Amino acid sequence: MDRRGAQDQDVVVVGASVAGLLTAAALARDGRHLTLLDRDDLPDTAEPRTGVPQGRQPHLLLHRGLRAIEALLPGFGADLRAAGAVRVDTGDLAWLGVLGWSPPCRQLEILLATRPLIEHVLRARVLGLPGVQVVGGTRATGLRRGDATGPRWRVDTEPAGWRDGPAGRSTEPDAWGADLVVDASGRASRLPRWLHALGLPDAPVEGLDAHVGYSTVRVRLPRERVAAKGVVILAAPGVIGGMALPAEDDVWTVTGFGAGARRPPRDLPGLREFLGHVRDDSLARVVAAGDVEGDVATHRQTGNQRHRYDRVNPWPDGLLVVGDALCALNPVYGQGMTVAALMAQTVRAADERGPLTAPGAAARVVRECVEAGEAPWQMATGADRALLGLPGPRSPVAVLAGRWVGELERLSTHGDTAAQVSLARVYQLEGAPTTLFHPRLVRRWVRARVRGYGPPVPRPTVLRDDVSEPVGDGR
Numbered sequence: 001m002d003r004r005g006a007q008d009q010d011v012v013v014v015g016a017s018v019a020g021l022l023t024a025a026a027l028a029r030d031g032r033h034l035t036l037l038d039r040d041d042l043p044d045t046a047e048p049r050t051g052v053p054q055g056r057q058p059h060l061l062l063h064r065g066l067r068a069i070e071a072l073l074p075g076f077g078a079d080l081r082a083a084g085a086v087r088v089d090t091g092d093l094a095w096l097g098v099l100g101w102s103p104p105c106r107q108l109e110i111l112l113a114t115r116p117l118i119e120h121v122l123r124a125r126v127l128g129l130p131g132v133q134v135v136g137g138t139r140a141t142g143l144r145r146g147d148a149t150g151p152r153w154r155v156d157t158e159p160a161g162w163r164d165g166p167a168g169r170s171t172e173p174d175a176w177g178a179d180l181v182v183d184a185s186g187r188a189s190r191l192p193r194w195l196h197a198l199g200l201p202d203a204p205v206e207g208l209d210a211h212v213g214y215s216t217v218r219v220r221l222p223r224e225r226v227a228a229k230g231v232v233i234l235a236a237p238g239v240i241g242g243m244a245l246p247a248e249d250d251v252w253t254v255t256g257f258g259a260g261a262r263r264p265p266r267d268l269p270g271l272r273e274f275l276g277h278v279r280d281d282s283l284a285r286v287v288a289a290g291d292v293e294g295d296v297a298t299h300r301q302t303g304n305q306r307h308r309y310d311r312v313n314p315w316p317d318g319l320l321v322v323g324d325a326l327c328a329l330n331p332v333y334g335q336g337m338t339v340a341a342l343m344a345q346t347v348r349a350a351d352e353r354g355p356l357t358a359p360g361a362a363a364r365v366v367r368e369c370v371e372a373g374e375a376p377w378q379m380a381t382g383a384d385r386a387l388l389g390l391p392g393p394r395s396p397v398a399v400l401a402g403r404w405v406g407e408l409e410r411l412s413t414h415g416d417t418a419a420q421v422s423l424a425r426v427y428q429l430e431g432a433p434t435t436l437f438h439p440r441l442v443r444r445w446v447r448a449r450v451r452g453y454g455p456p457v458p459r460p461t462v463l464r465d466d467v468s469e470p471v472g473d474g475r
């Protein structure tokens with residue numbers, strides 16, 4: 001492994017959430033000093049915090065993301081399981097797509113846990129790496145170039161959170177010298193302003209907002225009481241959806257989501273009613289079967305937003321940007337943490353190639369991080385265009401590809417497990433979209449067209465005492 005340039009380097013990462021922690025894991029090594037700054041005081045336990053307002057919403061870590069984190073932090077999955085995460089094969093989830101239920105079959109293993117637990121386990125692992133420190137209660141307020149004799153950058157900070165100034169902690173503004181700065185401060189990143197202040201060109205911003213809203217409650221419900229491993233009911237144009245997923249300590253997160261005027265309400269009676277209108281009433285019944293804990297948590301900042309820092313020329317050396325600060329996606333597709341992990345792997349690969357502080361190296365890594373998020377970006381914005389009823393791609397190839405995916409979904413909802421597994425692998429970012437055109441799948445489709453599709457997949461049993469209930473109207 002090439003470690004040139006790593007010795008005695010100071011790295012400052014702004015944001016100690018999932019992307020910041022994973023990038024720190026990618027960069028940590030002997031001789032390097034890594035400081036993660038976060039505006040929040042970081043808790044010792046797994047609990048939601050102000051700086052991550054989405055923390056009370058369900059966070060599905062895709063199989064690809066789990067694999068990427070394992071590569072960065074071997075044994076992470078075992079640690080998460082030991083902390084209470086629930087192991088689930090995605091083929092065991094009761095999954096209602098636009099055309100019907102997916103067939104049960106072996107797919108890919110994922111771990112279900114609350115977002116605070118995922119972050120907590122990650123933070124514990126990263127803090128055990130050489131040279132890493134996390135400094136909470138510290139808000140980064142600006143970025144300046146250092147002078148010729150000192151470090152390349154200065155990250156200006158001010159105290160945040162701890163107003164009383166605990167012993168040993170400064171309550172004054174400060175500046176952190178760094179050879180390499182990583183912005184991992186999420187959607188609220190101030191990097192566009194900081195670059196502007198440095199006299200650099202603005203990065204174009206791409207965006208598409210389907211105005212999806214989430215409302216979530218925690219429901220305590222023994223796992224034995226529920227027959228399904230989890231329930232996912234997809235939203236569609238004009239149709240609301242939701243999910244019920246188990247997490248640690250026999251707690252389920254039950255969520256309703258919808259777009260625009262169909263966003264779910266913020267109060268419990270309203271959410272119960274909303275869930276009763278979802279195409280299948282299993283979510284409403286999961287809530288009714290357990291004890292609701294705490295308030296309804298809502299979140300409405302879900303638009304896709306990508307800063308094209310790869311198009312800023314010249315891009316400054318020794319500056320990286322990762323995670324939501326670079327590319328934030330509509331969370332309905334569950335890709336954000338996985339994209340952060342893929343970007344962290346990109347950073348590690350670049351670090352192994354040669355010094356990240358070398359002229360042009362950071363610009364290349366930023367380009368590669370944009371590429372790491374490209375397929376999820378296309379997937380999320382493509383699906384959101386459909387959700388918004390916007391015209392889709394016009395090229396005949398793209399139109400045909402869209403129709404073909406619809407055909408595979410139809411096959412799947414009539415029990416074709418090969419079609420379902422292929423779709424699930426692409427959704428979990430494990431299979432390239434081209435795998436959906438495998439001749440075996442084409443043959444199965446031709447056979448179904450000739451001999452008939454067969455009966456649709458029946459509604460799976462969700463609760464142990466499940467009885468067929470009238471379904472909602474989907475509004």
Ligand SMILES: Cc1cc2nc3c(=O)[nH]c(=O)nc-3n(C[C@H](O)[C@H](O)[C@H](O)COP(=O)(O)OP(=O)(O)OC[C@H]3O[C@@H](n4cnc5c(N)ncnc54)[C@H](O)[C@@H]3O)c2cc1C
Nearest residue numbers: 015017018019039051054059060140186323324331336337
């Ligand atoms: C409703 C919702 C549901 C989601 N569900 C999923 C899901 O199912 N699966 C999935 O993979 N992803 C999901 N995501 C996305 C996921 O939360 C993020 O993509 C992922 O956490 C990576 O985010 P990040 O670390 O880049 O930023 P964040 O998690 O937003 O963290 C940013 C960090 O930077 C800190 N910070 C911000 N500004 C400053 C500053 N100036 N100085 C110091 N610190 C600062 C904040 O305190 C915070 O700790 C969801 C997101 C939302 C909104």
